[in-house]
Amino acid sequence: xxxxxxxxxxxxxxxxxxxxxxxxxxxxxxxxxxxxxxxxxxxxxxxxxxxxxxxxxxxxxxxxxxxxxxxxxxxxxxxxxxxxxxxxxxxxxxxxxxxxxxxxxxxxxxxxxxxxxxxxxxxxxxxxxxxxxxxxxxxxxxxxxxxxxxxxxxxxxxxxxxxxxxxxxxxxxxxxxxxxxxxxxxxxxxxxxxxxxxxxxxxxxxxxxxxxxxxxxxxxxxxxxxxxxxxxxxxxxxxxxxxxxxxxxxxxxxxxxxxxxxxxxxxxxxxxxxxxxxxxxxxxxxxxxxxxxxxxxxxxxxxxxxxxxxxxxxxxxxxxxxxxxxxxxxxxxxxx
Amino acid sequence: xxxxxxxxxxxxxxxxxxxxxxxxxxxxxxxxxxxxxxxxxxxxxxxxxxxxxxxxxxxxxxxxxxxxxxxxxxxxxxxxxxxxxxxxxxxxxxxxxxxxxxxxxxxxxxxxxxxxxxxxxxxxxxxxxxxxxxxxxxxxxxxxxxxxxxxxxxxxxxxxxxxxxxxxxxxxxxxxxxxxxxxxxxxxxxxxxxxxxxxxxxxxxxxxxxxxxxxxxxxxxxxxxxxxxxxxxxxxxxxxxxxxxxxxxxxxxxxxxxxxxxxxxxxxxxxxxxxxxxxxxxxxxxxxxxxxxxxxxxxxxxxxxxxxxxxxxxxxxxxxxxxxxxxxxxxxxxxxxxxxxxxxxxxxxxxxxxxxxxxxxxxxxxxxxxxxxxxxxxxxxxxxxxxxxxxxxxxxxxxxxxxxxxxxxxxxxxxxx
Amino acid sequence: xxxxxxxxxxxxxxxxxxxxxxxxxxxxxxxxxxxxxxxxxxxxxxxxxxxxxxxxxxxxxxxxxxxxxxxxxxxxxxxxxxxxxxxxxxxxxxxxxxxxxxxxxxxxxxxxxxxxxxxxxxxxxxxxxxxxxxxxxxxxxxxxxxxxxxxxxxxxxxxxxxxxxxxxxxxxxxxxxxxxxxxxxxxxxxxxxxxxxxx
Numbered sequence: 001x002x003x004x005x006x007x008x009x010x011x012x013x014x015x016x017x018x019x020x021x022x023x024x025x026x027x028x029x030x031x032x033x034x035x036x037x038x039x040x041x042x043x044x045x046x047x048x049x050x051x052x053x054x055x056x057x058x059x060x061x062x063x064x065x066x067x068x069x070x071x072x073x074x075x076x077x078x079x080x081x082x083x084x085x086x087x088x089x090x091x092x093x094x095x096x097x098x099x100x101x102x103x104x105x106x107x108x109x110x111x112x113x114x115x116x117x118x119x120x121x122x123x124x125x126x127x128x129x130x131x132x133x134x135x136x137x138x139x140x141x142x143x144x145x146x147x148x149x150x151x152x153x154x155x156x157x158x159x160x161x162x163x164x165x166x167x168x169x170x171x172x173x174x175x176x177x178x179x180x181x182x183x184x185x186x187x188x189x190x191x192x193x194x195x196x197x198x199x200x201x202x203x204x205x206x207x208x209x210x211x212x213x214x215x216x217x218x219x220x221x222x223x224x225x226x227x228x229x230x231x232x233x234x235x236x237x238x239x240x241x242x243x244x245x246x247x248x249x250x251x252x253x254x255x256x257x258x259x260x261x262x263x264x265x266x267x268x269x270x271x272x273x274x275x276x277x278x279x280x281x282x283x284x285x286x287x288x289x290x291x292x293x294x295x296x297x298x299x300x301x302x303x304x305x306x307x308x309x310x311x312x313x314x315x316x317x318x319x320x321x322x323x324x325x326x327x328x329x330x331x332x333x334x335x336x
Numbered sequence: 337x338x339x340x341x342x343x344x345x346x347x348x349x350x351x352x353x354x355x356x357x358x359x360x361x362x363x364x365x366x367x368x369x370x371x372x373x374x375x376x377x378x379x380x381x382x383x384x385x386x387x388x389x390x391x392x393x394x395x396x397x398x399x400x401x402x403x404x405x406x407x408x409x410x411x412x413x414x415x416x417x418x419x420x421x422x423x424x425x426x427x428x429x430x431x432x433x434x435x436x437x438x439x440x441x442x443x444x445x446x447x448x449x450x451x452x453x454x455x456x457x458x459x460x461x462x463x464x465x466x467x468x469x470x471x472x473x474x475x476x477x478x479x480x481x482x483x484x485x486x487x488x489x490x491x492x493x494x495x496x497x498x499x500x501x502x503x504x505x506x507x508x509x510x511x512x513x514x515x516x517x518x519x520x521x522x523x524x525x526x527x528x529x530x531x532x533x534x535x536x537x538x539x540x541x542x543x544x545x546x547x548x549x550x551x552x553x554x555x556x557x558x559x560x561x562x563x564x565x566x567x568x569x570x571x572x573x574x575x576x577x578x579x580x581x582x583x584x585x586x587x588x589x590x591x592x593x594x595x596x597x598x599x600x601x602x603x604x605x606x607x608x609x610x611x612x613x614x615x616x617x618x619x620x621x622x623x624x625x626x627x628x629x630x631x632x633x634x635x636x637x638x639x640x641x642x643x644x645x646x647x648x649x650x651x652x653x654x655x656x657x658x659x660x661x662x663x664x665x666x667x668x669x670x671x672x673x674x675x676x677x678x679x680x681x682x683x684x685x686x687x688x689x690x691x692x693x694x695x696x697x698x699x700x701x702x703x704x705x706x707x708x709x710x711x712x713x714x715x716x717x718x719x720x721x722x723x724x725x726x727x728x729x730x731x732x733x734x735x736x737x738x739x740x741x742x743x744x745x746x747x748x749x750x751x752x753x
Numbered sequence: 754x755x756x757x758x759x760x761x762x763x764x765x766x767x768x769x770x771x772x773x774x775x776x777x778x779x780x781x782x783x784x785x786x787x788x789x790x791x792x793x794x795x796x797x798x799x800x801x802x803x804x805x806x807x808x809x810x811x812x813x814x815x816x817x818x819x820x821x822x823x824x825x826x827x828x829x830x831x832x833x834x835x836x837x838x839x840x841x842x843x844x845x846x847x848x849x850x851x852x853x854x855x856x857x858x859x860x861x862x863x864x865x866x867x868x869x870x871x872x873x874x875x876x877x878x879x880x881x882x883x884x885x886x887x888x889x890x891x892x893x894x895x896x897x898x899x900x901x902x903x904x905x906x907x908x909x910x911x912x913x914x915x916x917x918x919x920x921x922x923x924x925x926x927x928x929x930x931x932x933x934x935x936x937x938x939x940x941x942x943x944x945x946x947x948x949x950x951x952x
Binding site: 338340342452453474501503504507508509510511604605606607608610611688690691692693694 | 786791816
């Protein structure tokens with residue numbers, strides 16, 4: 001008995017708003033296009049019961065990322081976690097919210113430990129099992145940087161996901177090399193003639209990853225969770241060293257409203273301060289063109305860590321300096 | 337099969353026979369020849385089913401081993417001196433996680449001042465991290481201990497350090513009986529992990545443990561080492577039965593039964609001491625030597641049993657607890673608790689200073705005469721020391737000590753020792 | 754126990770010489786221990802290597818303080834380094850040189866030594882001639898076999914051929930044998946000179 005495929009046109013033309021964000025509701029999309037999180041059979045790899053703060057961007061990002069990875073890998077993923085918020089809030093002794101094999105070793109060695117896991121799997125001919133390493137910005141851009149570069153250079157078969165909340169949040173909001181200029185942290189207080197973090201040269205780890213020529217690099221944000229899932233899925237289909245850098249607001253450290261986590265993340269993207277792009281073998285292959293550009297103020301004003309730029313009086317010079325960073329990103333990454 | 341072979345290569349061959357699955361290496365003198373040997377074996381295909389990874393630091397090396405071991409692969413690395421310090425965090429981590437990694441330490445001094453020659457300061461710096469520490473007296477023992485180490489590590493689920501004197505053993509070419517694959521396979525079964533990252537049975541490894549449970553977890557590590565006190569001799573006995581020679585064990589006694597003076601030492605210096613002991617025995621001196629092979633766990637009972645009847649004990653050690661004195665002698669004193677005898681600590685060989693028969697003979701005779709202090713420094717040049725002390729007293733900004741002494745010594749290369 | 758100390762400069766194969774000597778002794782069923790003394794490792798710096806040979810297991814781990822034989826691979830060390838320190842009064846000295854002990858200015862120092870314990874052999878020249886590189890260690894080992902008979906020349910050439918495979922091994926072995934022959938002749942001459950002197 002044969003079956004014919006029949007094309008069924010919708011009975012009513014539906015105008016989709018906010019195209020490209022899939023916020024119209026997964027049920028109206030092809031199954032293949034639906035979010036992993038919309039699937040009743042999602043793995044809940046990072047299960048409920050963890051101790052993250054209300055509105056934690058990292059918990060949101062990790063949940064989406066790992067479940068997407070699990071779907072892509074037929075539920076065979078081992079995760080290695082650096083010390084940090086995610087590690088601490090996901091494993092409050094004696095509980096764990098991880099439903100996948102998961103290991104925490106040290107702060108600075110997640111890339112190397114993951115490389116070891118990958119090597120063991122290779123030797124045991126378990127090419128079906130995939131390895132993900134996870135760390136915050138502290139563990140990735142600072143203390144784990146050497147190991148990260150080693151992993152890139154060897155092209156170890158590991159997907160490294162960095163959840164960037166722009167400071168050492170777990171230890172009390174201290175500055176990291178990912179902390180943006182002018183931001184208040186516990187070690188860059190908003191006092192004195194130059195309040196907040198310095199205007200340094202910055203450390204763009206996605207670009208550094210690209211400079212290593214690894215197979216896949218992407219930036220993502222909890223502002224666009226479907227995009228995050230898609231990038232993780234794409235990464236899971238590629239072998240070798242891969243790096244995804246996810247922007248995740250931290251309401252506690254940023255002084256933002258927990259209800260505004262996704263909005264804050266979206267302002268970072270639409271202002272140009274956090275460009276979204278993908279790259280393969282060192283060349284950018286896709287970028288998100290700003291759909292509704294906003295001035296940086298729309299982003300900064302949502303966060304108390306930048307409050308000193310607005311009160312007691314506006315610091316136009318600093319806001320302008322931050323704006324020029326955003327403008328440069330728009331030019332450099334062709335976001336307009 | 338008997339081979340005339342460099343110590344490092346003998347160790348590499350022994351490790352290869354243990355069917356390691358992941359080897360990660362960062363170069364540091366004097367362990368380089370070991371990992372180079374293993375690397376060549378993997379690359380040529382002589383050592384199969386093994387991933388050899390060149391890492392970017394010692395910290396990465398042990399971290400790779402941690403990940404591999406947690407995934408159920410038999411893992412190995414090697415380091416020395418500055419390298420073991422650079423990976424210090426990971427050393428504690430591996431022990432705390434109970435991962436049966438085997439690591440060779442090519443014993444070398446720790447800087448500053450930078451020094452590439454042999455002493456025990458590196459392994460001693462990490463003696464309390466929870467790793468089992470075994471010290472090899474000869475290259476034969478160095479090779480054999482690695483075979484025993486994998487077995488020991490995997491039975492206990494505890495990492496093991498095999499300590500081999502840098503240059504003195506690692507770079508010496510001597511006769512070693514390399515076992516056959518069949519012999520090693522009969523002694524060392526495949527790795528069956530206590531805990532493993534497995535997609536079919538997920539576990540979380542490495543969570544934070546607070547005051548409510550940390551103490552018990554840490555105590556259980558200590559308990560594991562107490563178990564090792566029983567397992568190490570059993571494995572050594574089994575080794576003797578299978579391979580036909582004595583290697584390893586907790587301690588080794590040489591002519592101590594009726595000795596009045598007993599020397600205690602770790603590692604290769606025991607060979608030189610034995611030659612001196614024999615010469616002195618020929619002249620009627622009642623002297624013997626106790627070799628400690630297992631330094632962690634420290635074999636308190638065996639040491640006590642071996643030394644209790646002696647009149648005097650001379651602990652000859654290549655490690656200095658700056659500000660206190662001996663390191664090994666602390667353990668020996670603990671073992672002799674309650675027993676009254678003359679105990680002497682002799683610090684020797686630091687930074688590769690040669691330990692000669694002549695100096696040892698003089699030292700032991702002084703001990704017999706009761707002319708030895710509680711803490712002595714063998715062949716320390718007191719003139720140099722006194723001149724330097726005087727120099728630094730003369731003015732505040734006297735400049736670095738090491739460089740000043742070297743300037744005084746003149747051309748080092750023209751000296752024999 | 755027979756103890757050998759080899760002096761040379763970095764790059765002259767001093768360490769290899771000690772190892773090959775130990776391998777030759779091993780091949781003859783004896784125990785041997787070879788190890789280097791590490792100073793700065795750059796090319797041209799004075800280096801030493803040691804080799805002990807014995808019928809029984811060698812437990813001693815100190816540098817060779819009292820050599821029974823010295824091999825001096827580089828005569829420019831002669832008046833710079835205390836090469837002869839600890840040498841036994843009837844020890845053997847083999848120097849890489851085409852000049853005699855007298856010409857090297859050593860006659861006073863070696864006056865008490867048996868004449869056939871003192872040999873020079875132009876090892877660098879022999880190496881250059883046979884192998885094309887003036888690395889003197891292989892010929893000196895041949896000379897060593899001749900001067901004191903601690904190892905047979907065949908054991909030396911076998912060890913050389915195993916270490917340096919193919920043509921290089923053959924050429925080095927030939928250089929060793931050439932040096933061996935020279936030293937044998939030199940010793941025979943020295944012995945006959947001594948006999949004549951006594952006669």
